[in-house]
Amino acid sequence: AVASAHEAGIVHRSLGRNSFILSSVGQDKREATSPYAVVIPRLRVILSDWGFSATLQEAVQEKELGVRSKLFGIPAVDSYENQRSNDDRIDVAAGQFAMAEDLNALGFVYLGLLFATLANPATLSAPMPPTDDDSWQRLFSDIFNKDMGAFRDYCTNEDVWDEVVDLLDREEGAGWNLLGELLLARERLGEAFTEDEEMQFGSAKDLLEHPFFKVKI
Template sequence: MQQHKLLLERVGGRCLKLISPPARLGRLRSRLPSASLYEFSPSDIELGQRLGTSRVLNLASSRVAEQQAPLATDITSLEQLTSSQTASQSQQSGVEARIFTGKLVGGDLAGVPVLLKAYPNRALGDADVLAANELTAHDSLQSWRGGSPCICRLLGGFMAQTGASAGEQWLVFRDDGSRTAAAYAAKAGDATARNGVVGPDNFLAAAGLGNQGRIQRRQAFVLRMMFQIMQGLAFMHSRQRLHQSLGPASVLLNTRGEVDLDELQVRIWDLAFSVDVSDEALFGGATLGDIWDRGSISADNPMKRLASELWRRAKQAGVFDARSRRNFGYADDIFAAGLLLAFLAFVALSPAGSIDGPTLQRLFTVTFADDMDAARQYCEADDRWVKAVAFLSRGSKTGWDLLGAMLNSQWQLRPTADSCLNHPFLRLALGPTTYNREA
């Protein structure tokens, strides 16, 4: 990406490490890319399996999608299934990134398994800007105390110079698991319909779980997943970063087998539309994206344009001052996380095909907007959703309470990510889990 070209030096092997910027950048020196990121070349990568494509979406909480997104069953054909929320210019311009597995060869990272996200040539819309923004966001998060275990680790990237891929931007992530929350939910819906589990068939016999025990284990898996998602989002917000694309396809798991509950690790990715809401960004000062993209400060910078839909909706909501814009952005992410909670609860704990993301958003934000008691009663009347209703009703209906707060139509009343983590419903993820076993 020539206009996003990084400052580099060779550090051994075939990996290139980022170095400090020239003195002309003055006080912004510490905000340039950290030494933890590498520029690779194609020869540093042994390409593995192509997993599919990921459509880069910017999600908005203001409207319900007119068309239902297809249900992704793996990282293949990733659609943000909370779209439900509407996609902005990137979806309209058709920006899709190809996803591959692979491993590094040569250099000091040889043998490390990786996931690769290949953005198309810059001729296709904002592909270059999206790739640069995603790299910038990860660098900003990773440079703070090593980052969060609940956010994917970016190792670096490269631009393909020759062949059919010439001009494409490739981001290189450490492969800590490529299964999506969307894929897990689809498998779990199938298992719910047959009173089974997600994982090896012999797990049932080994664990001796009865039907109720299997559902309890699925509930525990979903709770643990959602708790870690909120941990990742809370970390982003603590670093004054918004996600803006949070959905079941933007969450990766190291396993979708419920036998591995204690080893489950969730990681957030898809930060192409991440927004910097630091004081510098909100008050019009230089951001890393500004420097990176053009080498100078510009009001029409492409990095700033990526957040235009968010700030347009903020203006419609009567938000004009910088600090309120930041809080509006946090609340927008919480809305997306609330839709994700609803998706995981209903799709994983209901028979496959009985409910989907767009239907859930219409149900909770249009039909029964801000009336979660009425929504619960409506769901209770449908036998297909009985297990999902029971899940959200745990602890004196605490799940419904949290869901209602996260989806509140008044953004000022939505909880923070930290408040969600301390809510009684998500705190259940930290307690001991017991399962009913067959005699």
């Protein structure tokens, strides 16, 4: 859903767990409605909450985006640095940064879904740690300083997440790699820009081909 929006030149800008709805609109209404009768291939994921969305052209012109992108080394489109340097890469990087913000938000959605829905049942000796978006962001960004290895070690130490960690570890850690592509999309784009490297931006469409989605559960 996010890939389709980005391909159409639209950024969502307010992705969260409540933005995704699992719909049975594809089901034949004459069929049984029991959860046990659901035909999985007919289910549809619907992306909602488009109130803050914008086209890429609109997004890159907003000052707020420029303020945030500068934190990652990418000047704002209308900045003095851009006017002085006349660097065509700034316009491209600004659009990619707007999409990278969506990917970063999607990463935290994915974290929440994985660690909340696939966790083992909590017990008194192994309670469920917080899995809300604010807790994930504080853990990943503030406590572990965006270090995916340290973050994985934390998750490994929680018994309720044994099966989730095992899933993410498969295919040489493909799941952790995917989370890194999402959660660190802004950082990697900024590093490529500041180091004057070719900006190989991992778009949402590209990530659909990620090896993790081929892992057998």
